[in-house]
Amino acid sequence: MVPPKRQPNAKESASPEPRSVDALRVDLDQLELGSQPLVAGLSQAWVAEILSETDAIADGDGAVSLELTVQADRTVLVRGSLQLSYTVPCARCLEPALVDVGVETGELCVTFIPADRLRSWAEFSGAPEDEDEIEPLDASELDEIGYEGSIVDLRAFLAEQILLAYPMRALCSRGEACLGLCMRCGTNLNLAETAPDSCPGCGLALSANASAADEAADSPWKQALAKVKADDLS
Numbered sequence: 001m002v003p004p005k006r007q008p009n010a011k012e013s014a015s016p017e018p019r020s021v022d023a024l025r026v027d028l029d030q031l032e033l034g035s036q037p038l039v040a041g042l043s044q045a046w047v048a049e050i051l052s053e054t055d056a057i058a059d060g061d062g063a064v065s066l067e068l069t070v071q072a073d074r075t076v077l078v079r080g081s082l083q084l085s086y087t088v089p090c091a092r093c094l095e096p097a098l099v100d101v102g103v104e105t106g107e108l109c110v111t112f113i114p115a116d117r118l119r120s121w122a123e124f125s126g127a128p129e130d131e132d133e134i135e136p137l138d139a140s141e142l143d144e145i146g147y148e149g150s151i152v153d154l155r156a157f158l159a160e161q162i163l164l165a166y167p168m169r170a171l172c173s174r175g176e177a178c179l180g181l182c183m184r185c186g187t188n189l190n191l192a193e194t195a196p197d198s199c200p201g202c203g204l205a206l207s208a209n210a211s212a213a214d215e216a217a218d219s220p221w222k223q224a225l226a227k228v229k230a231d232d233l234s
């Protein structure tokens with residue numbers, strides 16, 4: 001038997017010792033100037049909390065490995081990597097589809113800047129009388145995040161990364177070969193012993209299932225009907 005490549009729940013042997021997710025709330029007054037590693041585990045429960053408003057399922061622990069560089073002006077550079085996956089329903093058959101949130105070493109990169117300094121930059125960058133016309137600075141586009149006091153909270157930043165990875169459309173491990181659900185009875189067509197010509201649940205020909213799916217997408221009167229039904233519900 002071949003062991004799985006990676007066991008998210010297994011103890012990491014790498015040093016430094018991973019710490020709990022609370023270690024990602026960093027008090028700068030407790031840190032030396034310069035660079036230091038910060039390795040933390042992302043517990044399944046914590047990830048589940050972040051995903052609780054979605055239909056994604058946290059099915060294991062993750063980990064984050066960061067290097068924090070604290071500058072004398074209290075700018076904090078954060079670089080590192082993130083290892084995490086979760087599952088969402090397959091767009092066709094609703095079985096779990098894997099979403100790899102993993103970010104390679106160095107690709108995770110963000111700068112934390114004292115919030116009052118960010119605000120004064122924003123004021124200098126635009127004429128005050130045209131304030132309503134100015135596009136607000138998008139902190140995420142600049143990869144710069146303001147922080148108040150001495151606390152840099154990396155948990156919110158990581159939560160955002162985790163939610164941003166949520167895909168528009170995911171397929172299960174079958175990929176494009178996924179047969180999806182029967183249009184008529186909802187039977188999972190992947191579960192037949194051999195690739196079926198017809199639905200094992202109701203006998204609907206699979207070609208009919210495919211053309212029914214096409215028709216549902218293309219037929220103008222079906223689209224109109226769907227809209228009426230949607231209006232009834234609202």
Ligand SMILES: [Zn+2]
Nearest residue numbers: 090093172178
């Ligand atoms: Zn599927």
Ligand SMILES: [Zn+2]
Nearest residue numbers: 182185199202
């Ligand atoms: Zn069927």
